[in-house]
Amino acid sequence: MRKAKILSVxxxxxxxxxxxxxxxxxxxxxxxxxxxxxxxxxxLPVFDYAKVGAERAAKQLGNVEVIWRGPETGDQLKQKxxxxxFITQRVDGIAISCLNGxxxxxxxxxxxxxxxxxxxxxxxxxxxxxxxxxxxxxKAGGRILGEEAVKLLNGKGTVALMTTYGATNxxxxxxxxxxxxxxxxDIKVIETFDVKEDTxxxxxxxxxxxxxxxxxxxxxxxxxWPVFTRNALTPVPKTTKVVAFDTIQPAPELVKAxxxxxxxxxxxxxxxxxxxxxxxxxxxxxxxxxTIIDSGVDIxxxxxxxxxxxxxxxxxxxx
Amino acid sequence: xxxxGRIWHVREASTLAILMLEIVFFGWYLWPDGGGSxxxxxxxxxxxxxxxxxxxxxxxxxxxAIVIISGGIDLSPGAVIALASVATGGLLVDAGWGLxxxxxxxxxxxxxxxxxxxxxxxxxxxPPFIATLGAMGxxxxxxxxxxEGRYFDVSRILPPGWRPLGIPLDWWPPVxxxxxxxxxxxxxxxxxxxxxxxxxxxNETAALFSGISIGRIKTSVYLISATLAAVSGVVLALxxxxxxxxxxxxxxxxxxxxxxxxxxxxxxxRGSVIGAxxxxxxxxxxxxxxxxIPGATFYDRMIVGVVVIVIVVMDQILVKRGA
Numbered sequence: 001m002r003k004a005k006i007l008s009v010x011x012x013x014x015x016x017x018x019x020x021x022x023x024x025x026x027x028x029x030x031x032x033x034x035x036x037x038x039x040x041x042x043x044l045p046v047f048d049y050a051k052v053g054a055e056r057a058a059k060q061l062g063n064v065e066v067i068w069r070g071p072e073t074g075d076q077l078k079q080k081x082x083x084x085x086f087i088t089q090r091v092d093g094i095a096i097s098c099l100n101g102x103x104x105x106x107x108x109x110x111x112x113x114x115x116x117x118x119x120x121x122x123x124x125x126x127x128x129x130x131x132x133x134x135x136x137x138x139k140a141g142g143r144i145l146g147e148e149a150v151k152l153l154n155g156k157g158t159v160a161l162m163t164t165y166g167a168t169n170x171x172x173x174x175x176x177x178x179x180x181x182x183x184x185x186d187i188k189v190i191e192t193f194d195v196k197e198d199t200x201x202x203x204x205x206x207x208x209x210x211x212x213x214x215x216x217x218x219x220x221x222x223x224x225w226p227v228f229t230r231n232a233l234t235p236v237p238k239t240t241k242v243v244a245f246d247t248i249q250p251a252p253e254l255v256k257a258x259x260x261x262x263x264x265x266x267x268x269x270x271x272x273x274x275x276x277x278x279x280x281x282x283x284x285x286x287x288x289x290x291t292i293i294d295s296g297v298d299i300x301x302x303x304x305x306x307x308x309x310x311x312x313x314x315x316x317x318x319x
Numbered sequence: 320x321x322x323x324g325r326i327w328h329v330r331e332a333s334t335l336a337i338l339m340l341e342i343v344f345f346g347w348y349l350w351p352d353g354g355g356s357x358x359x360x361x362x363x364x365x366x367x368x369x370x371x372x373x374x375x376x377x378x379x380x381x382x383x384a385i386v387i388i389s390g391g392i393d394l395s396p397g398a399v400i401a402l403a404s405v406a407t408g409g410l411l412v413d414a415g416w417g418l419x420x421x422x423x424x425x426x427x428x429x430x431x432x433x434x435x436x437x438x439x440x441x442x443x444x445x446p447p448f449i450a451t452l453g454a455m456g457x458x459x460x461x462x463x464x465x466x467e468g469r470y471f472d473v474s475r476i477l478p479p480g481w482r483p484l485g486i487p488l489d490w491w492p493p494v495x496x497x498x499x500x501x502x503x504x505x506x507x508x509x510x511x512x513x514x515x516x517x518x519x520x521x522n523e524t525a526a527l528f529s530g531i532s533i534g535r536i537k538t539s540v541y542l543i544s545a546t547l548a549a550v551s552g553v554v555l556a557l558x559x560x561x562x563x564x565x566x567x568x569x570x571x572x573x574x575x576x577x578x579x580x581x582x583x584x585x586x587x588x589r590g591s592v593i594g595a596x597x598x599x600x601x602x603x604x605x606x607x608x609x610x611x612i613p614g615a616t617f618y619d620r621m622i623v624g625v626v627v628i629v630i631v632v633m634d635q636i637l638v639k640r641g642a
Binding site: 041042043044045047048072073165190191193194198199200203204205207208209211212213214228229230231232249250 | 357359368372375470472555558559560561566567606610611617
């Protein structure tokens, strides 16, 4: 149905162009603010919730239209191209989760110089002129993962790490984990596996790693690859703990089943909601209260998983 | 012809020898320190693991090898794998369809993709590289349009410990791969169709003058390739429990590499189905073993590249000597 609507809109647009712009609204109609919200990738389930949050904020504000567009996969160049296209479209504001902050710095600065306010969310571009960042400090998030793993292991044992090399935020999370583990000499990192953003590869590495290290103390994943499906952790024995980033389903089910001990989740709905509200405020002349706005994290364990799932469902339904 | 037949057998035997050599090498390299009784690499559960994950590539590599033997190339298997997983997963999870029709829909993705490529190659007369490059984009794009970035959690639907026909789920990918490899190996060598595929790849003009229906054979070749990729996608959706538009991203190159390492010549007319499966196993063993060597993460891409070049060079030397 939705696709039919999109096709109808495309046909209408073509017709409007063909009719010499007869479809343009009357000059006295109040113009909506057009905010571009750019996620890192469209194929990561966590960003669906950010979209829900952004659209909810737009609805609440009334005079805002959210344009949700991002690369299909985590492609830095495509994300830059999308950002540049929004500058040329002269949107009223841009909220972006940067795949690579340094790579996007010049483009963000160009948007700011062109008078388009930019805020970042989830993953920052700290060297740019962006007005504010909403999210968690990734290194702090990594530290939390590390600290929770250390507690589960009582300060000793072996751990295997899981990441995707090349993404700035994942590298910072990894740095945070390693910083904590370095303070515990009885904990040995046996390997850092690169899953290359591939959930099948993650499942293969977990199975291979479990086979290679049957006495492994814990898996620490700075992304949600092991918890995006129920099957990836099947080979992991009960003696091996699992600590991972991201809390979307089926991850909480894995906590309930005892396959995962700790999940660290971000404020997925807030990722969309807060930047849109910030941009609306900036356009009304009200600057954000700080440059870095810490969203905090959710830590999900067996004892609070039910409450977390109930709260998440409420947010999902827009309550 | 007899001499040529000998070369094929030598080529398959040499691929098998390389695989065995690889297993022996990593068996030695990963020998447990202090002579412990548990060998992390040479054990049955690890062997199943290699077979299970190699099958995703291996099933599709059978089709890729047939296309390459016919003198073509297929860049779309990765995209077809993803779309088949999306179709099966979406219908199972969102639409509430039964298992059999969902699987059939997944396989239908392959049939439609194969027909599209055939149409582009035979009717529109596009070079296979361009036709399958376009098909890759269309099929991958269709996956993203259907899912809008979401993924289908198939594992939610399937019962835990599910054993279809009494066979554990993990065994299914290798079973499917081995059965399909045996069937297509026989088809390639015992049926007139198989000989026609070799003939077209060897010399298309000569094949045409000898009365072979080029269009029909090529259609069947691309149809088989895409359908086998869809089989891989359906297996992936059921065994890994997910239907996702970005699955198997870039796998087409690994699939082609498996076929080439297994003896398929990119100039056509040469190669084997069994060789392609052995090629997929060579890469499967490599991925498995490198994951067990601390610090090897950064080297795996490079090692895979080197392995492709070394094996193909060895192949050329072998063929020159055989000729």
